[in-house]
Amino acid sequence: MASRVLVTGGGGFLGAAICRQLVERGDAVRSLARGDYPALRALGVEARRGDAADRQAIEDAVRGCDAVIHTAAKAGVWGEERAYVRSNVEATEAVIRACRSQGVGRLVFTSSPSVVAGSVPLRGVDESTPYPARYLAPYPRTKALAEQAVRAASGPQLRTVSLRPHLILGPGDPHLVPRLIDRARKGRLRLLGDGRNLVDVTYVEDAARAHLQALDALARPDGPDGRVYFLSQGQPMALAELLNRILNEVGLPRVHRRISPALGYALGAAAEAVFRALRLPGEPPLTRFVAEELATDHYFDISAARRDLSYQPTLSVEELTRLVGASLR
Numbered sequence: 160m161a162s163r164v165l166v167t168g169g170g171g172f173l174g175a176a177i178c179r180q181l182v183e184r185g186d187a188v189r190s191l192a193r194g195d196y197p198a199l200r201a202l203g204v205e206a207r208r209g210d211a212a213d214r215q216a217i218e219d220a221v222r223g224c225d226a227v228i229h230t231a232a233k234a235g236v237w238g239e240e241r242a243y244v245r246s247n248v249e250a251t252e253a254v255i256r257a258c259r260s261q262g263v264g265r266l267v268f269t270s271s272p273s274v275v276a277g278s279v280p281l282r283g284v285d286e287s288t289p290y291p292a293r294y295l296a297p298y299p300r301t302k303a304l305a306e307q308a309v310r311a312a313s314g315p316q317l318r319t320v321s322l323r324p325h326l327i328l329g330p331g332d333p334h335l336v337p338r339l340i341d342r343a344r345k346g347r348l349r350l351l352g353d354g355r356n357l358v359d360v361t362y363v364e365d366a367a368r369a370h371l372q373a374l375d376a377l378a379r380p381d382g383p384d385g386r387v388y389f390l391s392q393g394q395p396m397a398l399a400e401l402l403n404r405i406l407n408e409v410g411l412p413r414v415h416r417r418i419s420p421a422l423g424y425a426l427g428a429a430a431e432a433v434f435r436a437l438r439l440p441g442e443p444p445l446t447r448f449v450a451e452e453l454a455t456d457h458y459f460d461i462s463a464a465r466r467d468l469s470y471q472p473t474l475s476v477e478e479l480t481r482l483v484g485a486s487l488r
Contacts (some may be wrong), residue, residue: 163187164374165224167211167254168231169204170196172333173269173324176367177228178204184371191220192231212250214257221257226265226377228370229254229309232302234334236449237434237442240297247301248308255312263317265377267370268309270321272389272459273299273452280456282357283395286387286463296448306387313385320373320383322366324390325459328479329363330486336405340487343406347444348414351423351454354399359391359458362474366390372468388464392472392479395458401476408484420454 164181168174169190175198181188182202189205190196199206209216211231221227233246251268258266275281276299277291290307294300306321313319326335342348369390376382403413418426427450430443464470474482 162225162374163189163223165189165191165220165227167191167217167220167227167229167250168269169199169206170194171230172329172331173327173363173366174230175199176329176363177230177370178202180364180367180371189220189224191216210250212245212253214253217250217253217257218260221254221261221263224261224263226267226374227254227258227263228267228269228374230269230370232269232305233298235298235442236296236446237431238297243297243301247298248304251305251308255308255317258317259312265374266309266312266317266319267373267377268306268319268321269370270306270309270323270387271299271302272323272325272457274303274306274323276452276457278451280356281459282456283458283460285460286389294448295451296446299448310385310387318377318382318384320377320385321387322369322373322390322464323387323459324361324366324369325457326358326360326391327363327366328360328483330482332363332483336483336487339402339405340409340411343411343414348402348416349423350399350402350414350417351450352417352420354402354414354417355397356454357395357456357458358398358401359393359395360401360476360479361391362472362479365392365470365472365474369464369468369470372470376468383467386463386467388468388470389459389461390464390470391459391461392474392476393461394472394476395456396476398453401480404477404480405483408480409487420450423450423454426450
């Protein structure tokens with residue numbers, strides 16, 4: 160049965176894929192995003208401009224909907240804490256309030272594996288992994304607070320699921336791969352350590368499909384109310400191999416230069432201190448958070464998503480990197 164679904168952040172990389180898949184299966188889709196996205200309207204999406212943290216804007220957007228998929232967020236590795244709090248915490252709290260006041264019974268929240276990223280490697284961990292005592296950046300800290308708010312809000316009137324896709328890739332990626340290629344072309348790409356640390360990634364179409372699967376699961380009486388799920392292709396790969404596969408696909412040389420993880424962390428801390436003291440624009444060339452992400456294992460057990468959501472990755476990592484490379488060529 161078709162539903163009317165609000166997608167916050169529908170103009171983003173993941174949000175747009177979610178909107179398209181919802182339209183393709185026959186749902187009526189409304190998007191709330193800060194920018195103007197003609198491509199959404201061309202799909203038949205009711206595209207509205209607004210900020211999810213704006214109480215009136217989100218109330219109006221939620222009104223008349225059966226379910227909400229909340230993907231809007233401020234991502235990144237650097238920036239003012241206040242901006243992250245507004246976009247990630249306050250906006251999520253506003254979405255929860257709007258769902259309750261408008262009688263919306265299902266909410267799917269796009270979280271991040273970084274909410275459990277502390278100072279230890281994450282090797283095949285599952286959803287029982289606790290939140291760390293400290294965070295090295297405002298993004299994972301505020302996403303963790305937002306996820307906790309969504310989990311706490313779950314109940315008979317509003318059923319929720321939080322999804323944690325890891326490193327979303329695919330054609331049209333405006334973030335991860337373009338930054339990688341830019342650094343490689345400028346000769347600024349380095350491995351921290353030997354590059355053998357294992358990471359996994361998520362195909363954007365699979366991540367989007369998981370949001371629809373979670374929405375459908377919440378409609379079942381025995382659905383996974385209040386649960387969180389890791390998402391990926393389920394195929395951890397050495398970081399050096401992953402980077403070099405992508406570089407090879409676009410005709411760039413392999414990355415060989417390395418620095419030690421300890422030095423990378425120290426350089427990140429120093430760069431943060433300089434940028435903070437001098438209030439420099441942009442972001443540091445390296446931060447402590449990025450240094451730890453590049454030097455440690457980060458891969459996850461996705462068996463819960465397979466079991467509860469019928470989640471099934473459709474591409475191998477090798478196929479995904481070839482697809483991304485072909486789109487860039």
